[in-house]
Amino acid sequence: MMAHKLSKQTGAETLAPNGRIPTHAIVIGSSIAGLAAAQTTANYMDQVTIIDRDESACKQDFRSGVPQARHAHTLMPHGQEILEQLFPGLIAELISNGAVPVNIEKEVAFFHAGSWRSPKQKDRKLSLSCSRPMLENAIYRRVSRLPNVTIMRGYRAEGLVTDASGQQVAGVRLRFGRGARARELVKEANLVIDASGRQSQAPNWLASLRFMPPEEWRINAHVGYATRIYQQPANFAASWKRLYVRPTPPDDTRGAIILPEEDGRWVVTLVGIAGDYPPTNEAGFLAFARSLPTPQIYDAIKDAHPLSDPFGFRRTENRMRRYDKLPRYLEGFLVIGDAVCALNPVYAQGMTAAITGSHVLAAVLNRYRNHLAAGNVAGLAASFQTALREGLDDLWSQSTSKDWHWPMTEVTDNAEALPVFI
Numbered sequence: 001m002m003a004h005k006l007s008k009q010t011g012a013e014t015l016a017p018n019g020r021i022p023t024h025a026i027v028i029g030s031s032i033a034g035l036a037a038a039q040t041t042a043n044y045m046d047q048v049t050i051i052d053r054d055e056s057a058c059k060q061d062f063r064s065g066v067p068q069a070r071h072a073h074t075l076m077p078h079g080q081e082i083l084e085q086l087f088p089g090l091i092a093e094l095i096s097n098g099a100v101p102v103n104i105e106k107e108v109a110f111f112h113a114g115s116w117r118s119p120k121q122k123d124r125k126l127s128l129s130c131s132r133p134m135l136e137n138a139i140y141r142r143v144s145r146l147p148n149v150t151i152m153r154g155y156r157a158e159g160l161v162t163d164a165s166g167q168q169v170a171g172v173r174l175r176f177g178r179g180a181r182a183r184e185l186v187k188e189a190n191l192v193i194d195a196s197g198r199q200s201q202a203p204n205w206l207a208s209l210r211f212m213p214p215e216e217w218r219i220n221a222h223v224g225y226a227t228r229i230y231q232q233p234a235n236f237a238a239s240w241k242r243l244y245v246r247p248t249p250p251d252d253t254r255g256a257i258i259l260p261e262e263d264g265r266w267v268v269t270l271v272g273i274a275g276d277y278p279p280t281n282e283a284g285f286l287a288f289a290r291s292l293p294t295p296q297i298y299d300a301i302k303d304a305h306p307l308s309d310p311f312g313f314r315r316t317e318n319r320m321r322r323y324d325k326l327p328r329y330l331e332g333f334l335v336i337g338d339a340v341c342a343l344n345p346v347y348a349q350g351m352t353a354a355i356t357g358s359h360v361l362a363a364v365l366n367r368y369r370n371h372l373a374a375g376n377v378a379g380l381a382a383s384f385q386t387a388l389r390e391g392l393d394d395l396w397s398q399s400t401s402k403d404w405h406w407p408m409t410e411v412t413d414n415a416e417a418l419p420v421f422i
Contacts, residue, residue, distance in 0.1 A: 033337025
């Protein structure tokens with residue numbers, strides 16, 4: 001992979017009202033983490049460009065860039081609070097469009113370690129249940145309407161470019177299309193935020209520019225999902241809206257969750273830990289549900305009408321890339337969301353972690369507000385990545401501490417494989 005530098009700014013610039021060159025940020029990725037980052041950054045930069053590899057503006061369908069989106073998702077109250085701060089009125093809009101509010105203490109049936117338990121919640125706020133496309137589409141519409149945000153659809157980020165010094169990011173190399181007809185271009189920016197998820201190539205991009213890539217930790221309990229969408233039976237009556245059977249280490253490897261969604265649907269996710277993966281064929285799906293330590297999941301779905309085939313997912317390991325420990329930073333390049341910290345989704349903290357990143361970003365950008373206005377990003381990357389790690393510590397601990405109890409859990413890092421730059 002070749003390193004790229006820009007010797008000078010190219011092309012005509014439109015001056016800001018005060019006569020200065022306007023500041024520009026690029027956000028790579030249009031998932032929840034990327035959209036939240038763009039919304040936040042738009043308050044501090046003159047222009048924000050989102051690089052969206054999907055060619056369509058419609059977010060109603062499941063996106064290939066979010067393979068876990070078909071499976072059970074829960075937006076916890078803390079994550080909802082941050083989203084509501086970023087997008088006032090969003091929660092009410094989602095509920096009006098069919099999202100289901102759930103009282104965690106009164107409307108969740110929770111089976112764990114051989115018995116039914118009552119979930120405890122400190123703040124007493126409702127948790128919201130809706131499909132991932134519904135949530136992303138609502139956020140996408142709001143961000144796309146911002147006057148200083150542009151969305152480049154159908155483009156893929158291929159690498160970074162730096163200024164003449166090689167010490168500061170100056171833009172992103174992009175590709176549109178595939179094969180011989182693909183077009184390449186460089187989009188210049190003062191600030192680049194990578195929110196491209198688990199598949200982020202930021203470590204390779206940094207290495208190609210002779211910056212040390214991050215140390216990477218993985219804690220893998222070998223969790224697998226199989227998910228199917230059902231229409232909730234019209235005559236179904238139960239005291240719960242959300243039903244959760246959690247696996248119990250070290251031997252009870254099977255669990256499941258039923259979440260309500262818009263239009264009277266259920267998303268039913270079967271969970272297998274320690275390599276006990278649920279099947280993705282119809283007979284196997286039902287047999288796995290029937291094998292759970294309590295019959296409630298099977299009883300709920302055995303006569304329900306399926307609206308989809310079962311879908312599988314196994315990329316569930318906890319992964320932390322330690323951008324907070326880098327010996328030297330490419331100034332103006334930030335990494336956020338699953339590109340930094342990807343959590344085992346069985347503990348329902350993934351979306352909250354992604355949104356937490358935007359909360360941290362707002363605080364750091366506010367501290368650098370005057371410097372950003374002048375296009376000065378020195379020190380910003382180190383400050384942000386350190387603050388982000390601190391902001392994610394509790395969520396990381398909550399997820400990984402549970403996975404340690406499974407005997408098949410593997411813990412790895414890439415410390416010995418990191419390059420040495422002289």
